[in-house]
Amino acid sequence: MIVCLYTAGLLLLLLLSIRFNRKPLIVLGIFFGTFLILFTYLSSFGSPVSQDALAQSDIQTVKYRNLTLDLGNGVTTNAQLSYPAIGKGPFPAVLLVQGSGALDMNETLTKTSKPFWEISQYLSERGFAVLKYDKRGVGESYTILNPNVWGNNTVNDQIQDGKRALGVLSQQPEVDPKRISILGHSEGTLYAPIIAIDNSTEVNNIVLMAVLAQNPLKDVEYYQDVSLPLEYVMQELDKNHTGLISIQQIVLDPFLRNFLLPSSASHTNDTKAMTAALIKEFGNSSNINIDKQIKPFLIKGYENITAFNLDKCNTVGICPILWKSLSDMSTNLSTIGNVSKSIGILILNGENDAQTPVQQAFLMEQRLDEVNHPDHTLITYPHLGHAFYPSTKWQTGFGPMEPDVLADLYSWLKSHSKQ
Numbered sequence: 001m002i003v004c005l006y007t008a009g010l011l012l013l014l015l016l017s018i019r020f021n022r023k024p025l026i027v028l029g030i031f032f033g034t035f036l037i038l039f040t041y042l043s044s045f046g047s048p049v050s051q052d053a054l055a056q057s058d059i060q061t062v063k064y065r066n067l068t069l070d071l072g073n074g075v076t077t078n079a080q081l082s083y084p085a086i087g088k089g090p091f092p093a094v095l096l097v098q099g100s101g102a103l104d105m106n107e108t109l110t111k112t113s114k115p116f117w118e119i120s121q122y123l124s125e126r127g128f129a130v131l132k133y134d135k136r137g138v139g140e141s142y143t144i145l146n147p148n149v150w151g152n153n154t155v156n157d158q159i160q161d162g163k164r165a166l167g168v169l170s171q172q173p174e175v176d177p178k179r180i181s182i183l184g185h186s187e188g189t190l191y192a193p194i195i196a197i198d199n200s201t202e203v204n205n206i207v208l209m210a211v212l213a214q215n216p217l218k219d220v221e222y223y224q225d226v227s228l229p230l231e232y233v234m235q236e237l238d239k240n241h242t243g244l245i246s247i248q249q250i251v252l253d254p255f256l257r258n259f260l261l262p263s264s265a266s267h268t269n270d271t272k273a274m275t276a277a278l279i280k281e282f283g284n285s286s287n288i289n290i291d292k293q294i295k296p297f298l299i300k301g302y303e304n305i306t307a308f309n310l311d312k313c314n315t316v317g318i319c320p321i322l323w324k325s326l327s328d329m330s331t332n333l334s335t336i337g338n339v340s341k342s343i344g345i346l347i348l349n350g351e352n353d354a355q356t357p358v359q360q361a362f363l364m365e366q367r368l369d370e371v372n373h374p375d376h377t378l379i380t381y382p383h384l385g386h387a388f389y390p391s392t393k394w395q396t397g398f399g400p401m402e403p404d405v406l407a408d409l410y411s412w413l414k415s416h417s418k419q
Contacts (some may be wrong), residue, residue, distance in 0.1 A: 060085045062124040069133055069168060071161050075149055079133035079165065080105055082124040083174045090176035092417035093129040095169050096120065097162050097195070099186025099210070102150060102316040104140045105132040107185065113387050113398035115185060115209075122406045128413065131169040136161055142316045151313035155190075155325040162195045170202060179417045181205035183409075186356055186386065190216065190329070193336055200340040205416045207346045207409065210356045210386050213363040217306055217327040224355055225302035226295070229259045232394050233290055244287040245294075247278045255395055259298060333363060337371035344416045345376040348405060350384030352393045375416075379408055 067079040083091055096116045098107045107116035120130040134140075136157060137150030144150050162182070170177040182203055184192030189208040196203040212220055233256065237245045250257050251274045257266045265277045281297070282288050306323055313319030318326070339345065345368060349361035358380055368376040381402065385391025389399040 062121060065172075067131075067133075067168065069161070069165055071136055071157075071164060075136055075146075077134045077136055077161075078105065078139070079131060079168070080120075081129060081131050081169070081172055081174070082120045083129040084124060084127055089129065089174040090179075091127060091129040091174055092179035092181070092413070093131065093169055093172075093175040094119075094123055094181045094183055094207075094413065095162070095166055096130065096132040097158075097182065097184040097188035097192050098135060099188050100318055102135060102138040102142050102144055104134045104138065104143075106140075107132075108141050109387055110398040112400065113389065115387060115401055118401050118406065119183070119409070123410060123413070126410055126414075128417075129169075129172065129175045131165060131172075133161075133165050138316075144316065147313070151319050151321065153319060153322050155322065155329050158187075158191050159194050162191050163199065166195060166199060166202065176419070177202065179204055179419070181207060181413060181417065183207040183209065185209045187212065187216065187326075189356075190326075190332060193332060193339055196343055197335070197338050197340070200343065203343060205344040205346065205413065206339065207348070207413070208361075208364070209348045209388070210353055211332065211347055211349060211361050211364050212356050213332050213360040213367070215327065215331050217323060220356060220360070221306060222302055223357060225259075225305060226298045228354060228394065229256060229298055230290070230295060232256065233294060236394075238290060243290050245290060246287050247275055247282075247285065250278055250288070251275055259301065260294070333367050336364060336367055337373075339373070341374055343375075344412075345373065346409070346412050346416075347376070347378045348388075348409065349378075349380050350386065350388055350391065351380050351382045352384060352391045353386045354391065354394055354396050355386040377412060381405060 061084070062082050063085050065081045065083075067081060069077050069079045071077060083089065096105075096107075096119065098116065103109075105116060106114040108114050116132050120132055123130050135150075136153060137144065137146040137148075139145045166180070166182070169175055170180060180203055182192045182196055182205070184190070184207070186209070189211040192206050192208065196206050214220060233245060234241075237249050237253065237256070250260055251271050254266075257274065260266075260281070261274055261277055265274050268274070278288075279285050282293050284293075288294060306327075308320050308324045313321070336345075347361050347364055349356070349358045351358045361378060361380060365376065365378040381388065381404070383390050384402055384405070385396040387396060387398050388401045388405045389397045390402070391397035
């Protein structure tokens, strides 16, 4: 930088000499004044102030401790505790319980959507300890580590795993065991209340994000597989209310063809192959009847998805054994009334949630009113979907959580976690 300034200075001195007819005092005054200004400005980029500003993102605001949870019968899983970088605590704490599928501790849904990583980071930066853990039998990003453990996973396993995680969380030296909340997302909203009911003296609050109120198999899955696509067809494609849609409409519609075509055909741009597959399935080369053809097809698909073929599980979604135990479990509507009146309950739901529709949250709120629970709050978010990211009412969008959701969650937890 000094060499550059020296070269620029010589050029400036030459130009000034010509401009002022070699009057030395004027030339030297302007030259040195300009030189000092340039030197001060450019050297500031290497100053401690600028370096500090650039390094702000490197300042540690959260500490982490990796743990191994003993889930019993020789089964273990990875977990992580996050907590504020400053202060010895004990801090109020939150246990995170994931939604459906082979989810890791960050609840990695896509590369850009990791709700539990965002929640744990946000809360720990603001004074909370947070424990998150991989589901039994799985690792990072939908990796199945133990197919046997994962494939034989049941509702009771999920609940017991949550209880063991709760016990580990309460024993951490940074955690105040008298100020613990449980947060469940999606399928996790089925387990969080039961864990709280069975540990009412240890749990202060429950947070239910994208809540399931009714039976997850008979009601919610049916909505996802049958009711939602039918509603889409009638509202978006059958504009003239004829009860018919064309094969061409299906081929050109990425959302609907996911329901009506095998994945090998629906995920290509081969319109001829998709058209041929639809004609083969529905026996018609022009229009398809919504009520007589599409609805029965969707119902059959739902039945195949939820069939209890207990031989094996080769999916990162919900395995048959877990499907059966979910089908048999009591609904949230029937159990939420057993939550201790001393436990606060927060319900958060996107109004465009295509997986656990906002009506499920309304039913939970109504039930809590009915049983006269003294401390419950419902917040809904227009335009947000299942991952609390902007979505249409038909399809879940994935990306970073909306800041308002994280801010509301923190604000409510802070007000409900006072000593």
